[in-house]
Every structure is written in structure tokens, then in C-alpha cells.
Amino acid sequence: MTSDKLSISRLVEIAFLKGIQDVVFSPGSRNAPLVISFVESKKFNCICIPDERVAAFYAMGMSLKTKRPTIICCTSGSAALNYAPAICEAFYQYIPLLVITADRPIEWIDQGIGQSIRQHNIYKNYIKGGFQFIQDANKDDDYWYNDRVSNEAINLALASNQGPVHLNIPFREPLYNTIESFNANVKLINAYDHKASLSNESWNELSIIWKKSERKIILLGLSHPNEELAKCLNILVKDQSVILLTETCSNVTVDNGIQCIDRVITTFANEDVFKADLVLTFGGPVISKKIKKFFQRNKPKYHWDLRSGKGLDTFQSLTHKIDADAIYFLNHLIDYKSVNNSQFNQSWVGRNNEVEAAHDKFIENTELSDLKVFDLILNAMPDNINLHLSNSAIVRYAQLFNQNVSVNYFANRGVSGIDGSTSTALGYASLSEEDNLLITGDMSFFYDSNAFWHNHLPKNFKIIMVNNSGGGIFRIIPGPSTTNQLDQFFEATHPNNAEKVSEMFGFDYKAVSSIQDLSEALKNLFESSNDNLQILEVFTPRHKNQEILSKYFDFISDEVQLKS
Numbered sequence: 001m002t003s004d005k006l007s008i009s010r011l012v013e014i015a016f017l018k019g020i021q022d023v024v025f026s027p028g029s030r031n032a033p034l035v036i037s038f039v040e041s042k043k044f045n046c047i048c049i050p051d052e053r054v055a056a057f058y059a060m061g062m063s064l065k066t067k068r069p070t071i072i073c074c075t076s077g078s079a080a081l082n083y084a085p086a087i088c089e090a091f092y093q094y095i096p097l098l099v100i101t102a103d104r105p106i107e108w109i110d111q112g113i114g115q116s117i118r119q120h121n122i123y124k125n126y127i128k129g130g131f132q133f134i135q136d137a138n139k140d141d142d143y144w145y146n147d148r149v150s151n152e153a154i155n156l157a158l159a160s161n162q163g164p165v166h167l168n169i170p171f172r173e174p175l176y177n178t179i180e181s182f183n184a185n186v187k188l189i190n191a192y193d194h195k196a197s198l199s200n201e202s203w204n205e206l207s208i209i210w211k212k213s214e215r216k217i218i219l220l221g222l223s224h225p226n227e228e229l230a231k232c233l234n235i236l237v238k239d240q241s242v243i244l245l246t247e248t249c250s251n252v253t254v255d256n257g258i259q260c261i262d263r264v265i266t267t268f269a270n271e272d273v274f275k276a277d278l279v280l281t282f283g284g285p286v287i288s289k290k291i292k293k294f295f296q297r298n299k300p301k302y303h304w305d306l307r308s309g310k311g312l313d314t315f316q317s318l319t320h321k322i323d324a325d326a327i328y329f330l331n332h333l334i335d336y337k338s339v340n341n342s343q344f345n346q347s348w349v350g351r352n353n354e355v356e357a358a359h360d361k362f363i364e365n366t367e368l369s370d371l372k373v374f375d376l377i378l379n380a381m382p383d384n385i386n387l388h389l390s391n392s393a394i395v396r397y398a399q400l401f402n403q404n405v406s407v408n409y410f411a412n413r414g415v416s417g418i419d420g421s422t423s424t425a426l427g428y429a430s431l432s433e434e435d436n437l438l439i440t441g442d443m444s445f446f447y448d449s450n451a452f453w454h455n456h457l458p459k460n461f462k463i464i465m466v467n468n469s470g471g472g473i474f475r476i477i478p479g480p481s482t483t484n485q486l487d488q489f490f491e492a493t494h495p496n497n498a499e500k501v502s503e504m505f506g507f508d509y510k511a512v513s514s515i516q517d518l519s520e521a522l523k524n525l526f527e528s529s530n531d532n533l534q535i536l537e538v539f540t541p542r543h544k545n546q547e548i549l550s551k552y553f554d555f556i557s558d559e560v561q562l563k564s
Contacts, residue, residue, distance in 0.1 A: 237254050
């Protein structure tokens with residue numbers, strides 16, 4: 001059985017033939033032909049999540065895991081608008097989505113009919129492409145056109161430069177009529193992707209610059225785990241003129257690299273020693289504000305940005321935009337040995353070793369705080385786990401601790417909003433065989449509490465919520481604390497906890513507010529084989545967190561200066 005609107009049945013067949021597997025619906029009526037056709041085909045993993053904002057982030061998490069486009073499909077009107085935050089995040093994080101919005105008949109838009117808004121190209125600033133079906137297709141040319149649009153939209157979503165693609169489909173009633181079968185001889189257009197390579201002339205120019213640059217920094221932003229990439233970078237940093245800077249969500253570690261950028265930079269008194277002649281950036285967004293400001297103050301002579309699309313001139317020093325596959329490019333760089341006796345790598349690594357010793361010394365005797373909580377969690381956390389981090393203070397605290405090489409780290413750092421962190425992690429976990437842990441803040445947790453309002457909660461998922469009674473990030477960043485509006489309008493303080501949320505959804509809940517209780521609770525959490533979703537809430541002192549973090553940076557800086 002399928003919808004009698006044959007273009008929809010044909011779209012379903014094309015999606016199947018192109019390898020689409022996962023479809024996340026939200027309930028409605030206007031999208032009934034799509035729901036009926038996809039579900040009745042029995043060729044897809046179809047689920048339903050009522051809240052469209054949650055559904056889109058959940059689907060994005062699924063695509064993050066599979067590296068394939070997940071379809072999200074909703075009814076018309078404000079439902080489509082609720083997809084926008086996740087679409088924007090997917091766009092800046094290069095995650096593939098195929099967004100299908102059902103629409104009212106085009107002649108009734110702006111004519112006072114409910115849930116009739118201007119949906120065509122509604123996401124135009126945050127998608128790779130937007131398409132719309134011919135309404136009421138009933139002729140061969142109509143089917144040819146809609147088949148072609150289906151192919152173009154899916155091919156674009158599948159392309160190597162990944163991101164969201166939008167397909168808007170206007171429907172007239174009736175919406176629920178069905179037929180037993182249809183002729184599945186659809187038009188299929190195969191797309192062959194390519195990876196950009198560089199000419200010999202380009203390589204000649206770049207190799208000369210690379211060889212003569214005595215101080216080279218490679219900065220890798222958000223990146224998915226990739227063994228081949230890690231192998232390339234491990235070879236490159238054997239050159240003493242090269243240092244690799246990574247972040248928690250870079251998911252790459254090397255023997256002679258810097259994992260915790262912020263804690264190293266805070267010790268710089270003489271920045272000249274650590275300045276670069278050449279900076280190579282690639283991967284997704286970078287979390288550290290300190291490294292961005294460092295490069296803006298100490299502009300390199302050359303800045304190469306290696307990524308598809310628009311080159312990012314974050315440091316106002318971009319000299320070369322390189323549109324090429326990262327592994328292809330880095331493998332070529334390995335062949336170009338530096339022609340100098342630079343000790344640049346040793347300067348960074350030596351400082352990093354001093355900083356790490358000071359870090360350990362301070363953390364050992366730190367009282368309960370957000371900082372100490374991360375120390376306890378990360379030390380207790382088992383190997384081979386997927387760790388999901390919410391935004392603001394949470395992901396920044398994680399940046400201060402060395403990575404566990406067996407752990408995969410994820411965070412929504414495309415746009416970096418607090419919305420959708422839980423939903424994305426749940427979507428990822430739903431298709432993951434490993435255990436998944438979300439560390440989240442109270443604001444992010446409550447903001448996305450609808451993430452649990454559906455029937456597709458994975459059993460391999462646990463949550464640690466650090467509750468400092470508000471947006472603690474606004475006590476850390478400069479500015480808000482100088483105003484009279486900090487508590488209410490910036491930090492948004494509150495007295496809430498997760499117990500009632502846990503009770504409403506039937507989760508196991510535990511609350512702690514001391515180091516001793518947290519240590520015991522972490523042991524129980526990670527050793528538990530309970531399939532029920534578990535939430536461990538850790539209360540930290542709102543006013544002390546920023547004070548302890550400031551003391552942490554001051555202590556590290558002072559310790560290093562004493563040894564210099």
C-alpha cells in the first residue's frame with residue numbers, strides 16, 4: 001500500500017535506491033502521504049517524535065553516527081520553523097540531513113488559511129540547496145520533473161561536502177487516499193562525487209612556503225574520529241618545526257601535540273617564543289577563544305585554511321584558501337621536509353609538560369566545584385565510550401583535561417547553542433553499539449527536556465547533569481558580572497532540579513553535592529547494568545565556581561613562571 005500521490009511513492013523508491021535508511025517524522029496531517037508511503041514500504045527505519053525541534057536534533061545525531069542523510073519530515077506551518085535550530089547546527093557542522101516539509105496548496109499561501117506560511121526556501125541561509133515539487137503531478141512531464149528534483153536533492157545531501165538539503169512539497173486534499181501498488185520504474189540519476197586535488201604549480205608554491213617556515217602550527221577544530229587522519233598528523237609532528245593543537249572534539253591525539261590549548265596559552269608571558277610563521281587550519285569550528293585571540297594578536301605570515309567552500313579568515317591573516325581533501329593534502333605535506341633546525345615543537349611541548357604538572361597539583365586539592373566535578377567524572381569514566389558534551393561552560397571545562405584516546409567526543413559546536421544537546425546525543429546513541437554518556441549543564445538540560453518525550457530512548461545512555469543553578473558561563477566570561485542584571489538576565493538563576501523530570505519520564509535519579517558522594521555515585525553509575533535511563537545530578541556552588549576557575553588559571557601561570 002502507498003499514497004495515491006504517485007510522486008511521493010516515487011520519492012520513497014528513489015530514497016531507498018540511494019541508500020537512505022532512517023526517517024524521523026513528527027505527527028501532523030498535511031504530511032500524511034509521506035508518512036503512509038515511507039512506513040508502508042517497510043524499507044526504512046521510521047520513527048515518530050512529536051516535538052519538531054527535538055526530532056530534527058535527534059535525526060542530526062543519527063546522521064552524525066551513520067554519516068548518511070537522515071530524513072526529517074513534518075506537517076506545514078510552524079512545525080517547519082521548529083526544525084530551524086537543528087538545520088542551522090547541521091549546516092555549520094557539515095552533517096547531512098534531507099528536510100522534507102509538507103506544505104499547503106501554493107495558491108492559498110498568505111490567504112488567511114491556518115498553518116499556511118511561506119515555506120519554499122524557508123531555510124535558504126542554512127542549507128546546501130532548496131527544492132519544491134510540482135503540485136498535483138499527474139502527467140509524465142510532472143513525474144519526470146519531480147523524480148529529477150528527488151534525485152538532485154538526495155544527491156546533494158549525499159555529496160562529500162555534507163549538509164542539510166530542503167525539499168518542500170505542497171499537497172491538496174484528500175491526503176489519506178491510498179493504492180495497493182505502483183509502477184516502481186522511477187528515474188534514477190547517479191551522481192559521482194570528486195575530491196579536489198591541486199596542480200603541480202600550486203604544490204610547488206606551497207612546498208616552498210612549508211619548507212622555509214621555521215615555526216608551523218596545525219590547528220584542528222571539530223572532527224570525527226578518523227584513524228587515517230590521526231596517522232598523517234602523527235607523522236607530520238615528527239618535524240620539529242611543526243606543532244599540532246587539538247581540542248577535545250578534534251578526536252585526534254598525537255605524542256608531541258597540545259590537547260589543552262587554553263591552559264597552555266594562559267601561561268604565555270613572552271608570546272614571541274610561541275608565534276607561528278605559518279598556521280594551517282582545518283576541521284570544523286574551534287572552541288578556544290584564547291587561541292583565536294592569540295593568532296589575531298600574533299598574525300602569522302601565512303595562514304592556510306584547508307576545507308571545502310569558503311575559506312575562514314578568523315585571524316584576519318588568511319593567505320591561502322585550499323579546497324582539497326584533508327588526508328590527501330596532509331599526505332603530500334609529509335613529503336616536504338623542513339630545511340631548518342627549528343626547535344618550535346619542543347618549545348610548545350616543554351611548556352605543556354610544565355602546565356600539566358601544575359594542573360595536576362591544583363586539581364588534587366580542589367574543593368567541590370564545576371572544575372573538580374570534571375576531574376572526578378573523567379577519571380571515573382570507562383574506556384571505549386561515546387562522550388557527548390553540552391555547550392557553554394560544560395564543553396569549556398572538558399577542554400582543560402587531557403583526552404582519553406579510547407573515547408569519542410561530541411558536541412554541537414556548529415552554532416554552539418545550548419538547545420538540542422540532549423536530543424542530538426540521544427539520536428546518536430540510538431544507532432550506537434557503545435555506551436553513551438551525556439554531560440550537560442542545568443540550563444541545557446531543562447531547555448531540551450522535551451528530548452525525552454517520545455518512545456525511542458536508547459538503553460545505552462546515561463546523563464550527568466552539573467547543576468550550578470543557572471548559566472554559569474556568564475560568571476566566567478568578562479562583562480555580565482559588571483552589571484546589575486547578572487543574576488536574572490544573564491545567568492538566569494533558578495532553584496530547579498531534575499528529580500521531577502526524571503519522575504515524569506520514569507528515569508532512575510540520584511543527586512549529590514559532595515566530593516565523597518559524587519565519587520561513590522560515579523562508581524555506581526558506570527558499573528550499573530540497568531537498562532533504565534539514569535540521571536546523576538551534581539550540585540555545585542554557584543558563587544564559588546568562577547572563583548575557583550580563576551584561581552586555577554592564576555596558579556598554573558604562577559607555577560610556570562617560577563620555573564622559567
